[in-house]
Amino acid sequence: MKILMVCLGNICRSPLAEGIMKAKAPQDFFIDSAGTISLHEGKHPDKRAVITAANYGIDISKQRSRPITEADFEKFDKIYCMDVDVLADVVSKAKNENQRQKVSLFLEALGDHQNAEVPDPYWGQMNDFEDVFHLLERGCESILKEILH
Ligand code: 4NP
Numbered sequence: 001m002k003i004l005m006v007c008l009g010n011i012c013r014s015p016l017a018e019g020i021m022k023a024k025a026p027q028d029f030f031i032d033s034a035g036t037i038s039l040h041e042g043k044h045p046d047k048r049a050v051i052t053a054a055n056y057g058i059d060i061s062k063q064r065s066r067p068i069t070e071a072d073f074e075k076f077d078k079i080y081c082m083d084v085d086v087l088a089d090v091v092s093k094a095k096n097e098n099q100r101q102k103v104s105l106f107l108e109a110l111g112d113h114q115n116a117e118v119p120d121p122y123w124g125q126m127n128d129f130e131d132v133f134h135l136l137e138r139g140c141e142s143i144l145k146e147i148l149h
Helices: 013-024 047-055 084-093 106-110 126-148
Strands: 002-007 030-035 078-081 103-105
Touching (some): 013 030, 013 126, 084 103
Parallel strands (some): 078 103
């Protein structure tokens, strides 16, 4: 199973989602993350995300931001988007129905409500990163339940 986590900049939410999913998923899963913009390409995740993950024993410091590519739609089995804008952007890049069906909203697996979004902590404070971390943990657990049930 190959899973791609996608947000806007690939420096806050999807790097955290990648790190959390790597910590929770079976060893033979391949997990990666990407952004819909290339503004931060090559950069490590936001320091606040790195610190938040490190507080829970997860090292995301070596990840580097990259934009999603055409090849990702073939390589990955599932592509999870952090909010509805990202979802719309990623869906618009899909070339066919098979690729489109790989794409969904990350929090959909929680089943609480449709269109649930992982809030962007980029303009926020440490506690926003903390809240996002726990939301991502819940989302990753639900996704794994769905995949492994
Ligand atoms: P992310 O957060 O999409 O969770 O990585 C953001 C990072 C950068 C920007 C916006 C959101 N930005 O506007 O540069």
